[in-house]
Amino acid sequence: MTTTIVINTEHFHTLDLSPVQSVLENWIQTGTLFDREQEIQFQIDYPQNPDETLELPDIPEIRLWFIRLDTLYPWLPYWLNWRAGELTRYAAMMVPHEFSPREGIQFNPQALDLFLMHKIFAIHHWLQKHNLDRSNTLKQMAELFGYELEDPLFALLNQSPA
Numbered sequence: 001m002t003t004t005i006v007i008n009t010e011h012f013h014t015l016d017l018s019p020v021q022s023v024l025e026n027w028i029q030t031g032t033l034f035d036r037e038q039e040i041q042f043q044i045d046y047p048q049n050p051d052e053t054l055e056l057p058d059i060p061e062i063r064l065w066f067i068r069l070d071t072l073y074p075w076l077p078y079w080l081n082w083r084a085g086e087l088t089r090y091a092a093m094m095v096p097h098e099f100s101p102r103e104g105i106q107f108n109p110q111a112l113d114l115f116l117m118h119k120i121f122a123i124h125h126w127l128q129k130h131n132l133d134r135s136n137t138l139k140q141m142a143e144l145f146g147y148e149l150e151d152p153l154f155a156l157l158n159q160s161p162a
Contacts, residue, residue: 001039002081008045012061015068024073033079034132041081042089055099057092066093074122077141078134087144091115107145116145124157133158 005019023040027033044056056062069076070093080086088105095115096108120138127134135154142149 001036002041002084003036003039004041004043006043006045007065009047012046012065015065017065017069017072020069020073020076024076024079034130037079037137038082040076040079041084041086055092056089057097063093066090070094074119075126077119078123078127078137082141082144087141091145112145116142116147120149121157124154128158 003023005023007019010016011019020040024033027036044062046056046059046062048054048059070090077087077090080090091107091112092105095111098106100106120142123141124135124138135151138154139149
């Protein structure tokens with residue numbers, strides 16, 4: 001099942017996270033958050049001048065909104081619909097990249113390293129606080145970006161909780 005969250009120009013211009021907050025708070029209150037892994041998809045309604053050809057991550061208001069979202073919900077990427085490309089699009093909001101029509105999105109390798117490990121640590125810690133072990137899912141998340149995480153990393157994280 002997919003949950004589509006519509007974000008419009010007003011949300012971006014006012015840094016209003018309420019569309020996401022209302023969904024997440026509802027899931028938390030009803031106890032269904034952990035039943036909805038990889039379910040969130042964003043519908044971004046941000047009309048541009050026809051003469052402009054900016055990709056969404058290149059629009060400062062959109063990028064700033066996503067940075068604020070990521071600050072308040074660093075574990076959110078776990079709930080994005082990865083199969084629909086939401087995790088990659090989310091990463092593009094955070095990580096410097098180039099886009100090639102031929103090769104697609106090319107992330108800055110060092111920035112992607114930092115982003116991915118930050119997400120792995122933040123999400124693992126958050127899941128650990130809720131007594132959940134989803135190491136295999138976090139490994140799959142890393143694989144989407146071409147990384148292979150080994151079990152010893154998670155054993156180390158489990159030994160030294162933050």
